[in-house]
Amino acid sequence: MSEYIKVPTMAEMAAAGEMPEVLFWVGCSGSFDDRAKKITKAIVKILHAADVKFAVLGTEESCTGDPAKRAGNEFLFQMQAMMNIQVLDGYGIKNLITGCPHCFNTIKNEYPGLGGNYKIQHHSQFIQGLINEGKLTIQGGGVFKGKRITFHDPCYLGRGNNVYDAPRSLIEKLDAELVEMKRCKSKGLCCGAGGAQMWKEAEPGNKEVNVERTEEALGVKPNIIATGCPFCNTMMTDGVKNFNKEDETQVMDVAELIAQANDL
Amino acid sequence: MGISNIIFIVILIALAGLFAFQVSKIRRNILLGKDVDRSDRKGERFAMMARVALGQSKMVVRPLAGIMHIFIYVGFVIINLEVLEIIIDGIFGTHRIFAFLGGFYDILIGSFEILAILVLLACVVFLVRRNIGRIKRLHAREMTSWPKNDANLILIIEILLMTAFLSMNGADYVLQQKGAEHYVQAGAYPVSSLLLPVFGDLSISTLIGIERGAWWFHIIGILLFLNYLPISKHFHILLAFPNVYYAKLIPKGEFTNLSNVTDEVNLMMDPEADPYAAPPEPEEGAVPEKFGAKDVQDLHWKNLMDAYSCTECGRCTSVCPANITGKLLSPRKIMMDTRDRLAEVGKNIDQHGKDHNDGKSLLYDYITPEELWACTTCNACVDACPVNIDPLEIIVDLRRYMLMEDAKSPTEWNSMNTNIENNGAPWAFPATDRLKWAEEN
Numbered sequence: 133m134s135e136y137i138k139v140p141t142m143a144e145m146a147a148a149g150e151m152p153e154v155l156f157w158v159g160c161s162g163s164f165d166d167r168a169k170k171i172t173k174a175i176v177k178i179l180h181a182a183d184v185k186f187a188v189l190g191t192e193e194s195c196t197g198d199p200a201k202r203a204g205n206e207f208l209f210q211m212q213a214m215m216n217i218q219v220l221d222g223y224g225i226k227n228l229i230t231g232c233p234h235c236f237n238t239i240k241n242e243y244p245g246l247g248g249n250y251k252i253q254h255h256s257q258f259i260q261g262l263i264n265e266g267k268l269t270i271q272g273g274g275v276f277k278g279k280r281i282t283f284h285d286p287c288y289l290g291r292g293n294n295v296y297d298a299p300r301s302l303i304e305k306l307d308a309e310l311v312e313m314k315r316c317k318s319k320g321l322c323c324g325a326g327g328a329q330m331w332k333e334a335e336p337g338n339k340e341v342n343v344e345r346t347e348e349a350l351g352v353k354p355n356i357i358a359t360g361c362p363f364c365n366t367m368m369t370d371g372v373k374n375f376n377k378e379d380e381t382q383v384m385d386v387a388e389l390i391a392q393a394n395d396l
Numbered sequence: 397m398g399i400s401n402i403i404f405i406v407i408l409i410a411l412a413g414l415f416a417f418q419v420s421k422i423r424r425n426i427l428l429g430k431d432v433d434r435s436d437r438k439g440e441r442f443a444m445m446a447r448v449a450l451g452q453s454k455m456v457v458r459p460l461a462g463i464m465h466i467f468i469y470v471g472f473v474i475i476n477l478e479v480l481e482i483i484i485d486g487i488f489g490t491h492r493i494f495a496f497l498g499g500f501y502d503i504l505i506g507s508f509e510i511l512a513i514l515v516l517l518a519c520v521v522f523l524v525r526r527n528i529g530r531i532k533r534l535h536a537r538e539m540t541s542w543p544k545n546d547a548n549l550i551l552i553i554e555i556l557l558m559t560a561f562l563s564m565n566g567a568d569y570v571l572q573q574k575g576a577e578h579y580v581q582a583g584a585y586p587v588s589s590l591l592l593p594v595f596g597d598l599s600i601s602t603l604i605g606i607e608r609g610a611w612w613f614h615i616i617g618i619l620l621f622l623n624y625l626p627i628s629k630h631f632h633i634l635l636a637f638p639n640v641y642y643a644k645l646i647p648k649g650e651f652t653n654l655s656n657v658t659d660e661v662n663l664m665m666d667p668e669a670d671p672y673a674a675p676p677e678p679e680e681g682a683v684p685e686k687f688g689a690k691d692v693q694d695l696h697w698k699n700l701m702d703a704y705s706c707t708e709c710g711r712c713t714s715v716c717p718a719n720i721t722g723k724l725l726s727p728r729k730i731m732m733d734t735r736d737r738l739a740e741v742g743k744n745i746d747q748h749g750k751d752h753n754d755g756k757s758l759l760y761d762y763i764t765p766e767e768l769w770a771c772t773t774c775n776a777c778v779d780a781c782p783v784n785i786d787p788l789e790i791i792v793d794l795r796r797y798m799l800m801e802d803a804k805s806p807t808e809w810n811s812m813n814t815n816i817e818n819n820g821a822p823w824a825f826p827a828t829d830r831l832k833w834a835e836e837n
């Protein structure tokens with residue numbers, strides 16, 4: 133039993149007349165998916181450890197509309213966007229962080245055109261900032277010392293928004309060995325979940341995309357496949373299971389790595 | 397001015413005119429697309445063009461093909477200086493009009509020759525690699541007989557042109573050695589002088605025959621080749637630069653927000669709006685704007701310029717996760733289909749007038765839903781394209797049309813959308829449970 137973690141909601145804060153430093157946009161996966169909830173909690177623990185004053189929207193949060201938009205349902209996307217913008221603006225929120233590259237991309241790039249202007253960071257960038265400002269220190273030489281870790285670039289973080297270094301900088305703090313796959317950074321291969329593929333069977337083919345990607349990742353013999361997206365996490369976890377390698381290789385989010393390294 | 401100069405001038409004007417006519421058709425076709433503003437951030441656009449088009453930065457990702465391509469590309473650009481001299485000589489009946497440049501002329505001709513032999517070698521390597529090597533992306537489904545023949549033809553023509561150029565110089569060099577009248581002593585011939593053993597013993601009249609024959613073959617060949625470009629993937633040599641210049645500069649992850657959808661959504665969310673009000677009368681003759689794209693005219697002009705710029709190299713397809721895993725989707729095919737359909741629409745306009753409807757469309761007749769639905773929107777194709785083509789924009793616009801206008805989407809996506817609509821998440825979890833994770837420890 134880990135201790136109870138306190139998660140303040142925006143409604144509570146506003147009622148108390150307070151404003152958070154950042155709003156943590158949890159995302160649908162981070163709210164409902166059992167595996168992704170663990171990532172959400174890791175992020176919360178890090179925020180607490182660094183004394184960041186934050187809040188979540190809780191039940192007032194709604195899907196950003198990313199999967200609808202990528203599937204072609206622009207109507208639904210814009211409806212979702214407008215509703216979310218109303219909520220965010222209602223609270224006067226300006227700064228956000230999120231654990232999901234899809235939410236990150238949508239809010240950062242596609243909301244401004246609909247009137248929602250925010251500064252949003254992916255959690256890897258925010259955590260990197262905390263470390264750089266000295267608000268969070270990583271205890272090196274711990275659980276990850278000497279471990280081989282490879283990083284799978286989420287498309288909407290990497291190619292989509294050119295964030296390649298922040299997640300890697302976190303891994304480098306762990307005294308671990310960062311090993312790159314051949315297809316990495318701007319050449320990274322998709323896990324297969326993007327573009328709303330997460331919610332449907334793949335079209336006929338001869339292989340699943342996540343199997344192709346996991347095969348490549350396992351090829352560099354990692355102890356851990358790290359990523360920064362709940363959907364990539366699901367896809368890679370399934371891929372590792374497909375090769376019966378769960379005992380040798382774990383799939384973890386960078387936030388979980390940091391939380392574990394600091395024994396949070 | 398002799399009869400041959402007049403013939404030359406007539407051929408030059410006719411073939412240059414035909415080329416201008418063909419280019420004007422392509423320009424018209426590209427402008428059939430909808431408007432999109434790419435007039436911003438000029439400095440960044442020039443920088444990108446310098447890097448990607450001039451500097452070939454994405455070509456060298458694959459070193460062998462990249463280096464060989466640079467030989468051909470630099471050769472093409474530089475040897476065209478020689479064409480200028482050929483045209484002036486052709487019009488005025490002069491011979492090597494730039495010979496007065498002396499030492500500099502020697503350097504010019506010498507470097508043209510070295511480039512010409514490099515181009516020739518690169519074309520031979522490419523031919524072998526394309527036809528004997530088993531490079532997967534060059535033998536995919538969409539590489540049917542025409543694209544294959546087109547690629548081979550381009551290489552063969554370039555080999556012939558370079559051979560003519562070097563033979564012309566080789567014969568000229570020997571004629572200069574023999575002191576033939578009209579053949580001024582000029583130029584350095586590091587490559588074609590190697591033909592001395594072949595040409596050395598020939599009579600002056602035979603040599604003049606070879607020199608003139610190669611000269612005419614070379615220049616007419618170039619003019620005909622120019623007129624082949626508009627129907628060939630080789631048109632990229634003209635569009636690569638503007639195509640890179642006008643490419644999307646915003647983050648790759650950012651998709652456009654459809655403004656006609658925004659209008660409707662605003663109306664729906666406006667508490668003041670009367671839900672029973674009749675929609676405003678459309679203006680006389682105004683076609684209601686579609687949501688998404690069904691045919692080429694629904695795409696924007698940059699998408700259409702992309703289609704004419706595509707070299708069918710398949711770098712996009714070879715990095716596409718859907719294609720790698722055996723799905724039908726191939727971003728290269730998306731571009732080839734767009735170009736073929738656009739050419740067809742252009743032909744229809746030429747033959748039957750502007751409003752002709754042939755009952756066909758890019759979506760369904762050329763590109764199938766199965767291809768479009770396989771896309772993960774990962775942007776790998778966009779990143780890989782050496783001339784910054786964006787197949788993903790077209791894919792998404794076609795998906796939009798299917799879903800919003802034809803209510804066509806995989807059943808699982810229907811449930812996903814219903815869930816988002818009803819409970820604000822793509823899964824069927826109640827919105828009230830959104831914070832449950834905080835209580836589960």
Ligand code: SF4
Nearest residue numbers: 716771772774775777
């Ligand atoms: S964006 Fe779509 S078409 Fe392009 S590489 Fe990715 S899956 Fe393939």
Ligand code: SF4
Nearest residue numbers: 706707709710712781
């Ligand atoms: S779109 Fe670009 S990468 Fe793809 S085949 Fe055409 S030129 Fe090559």
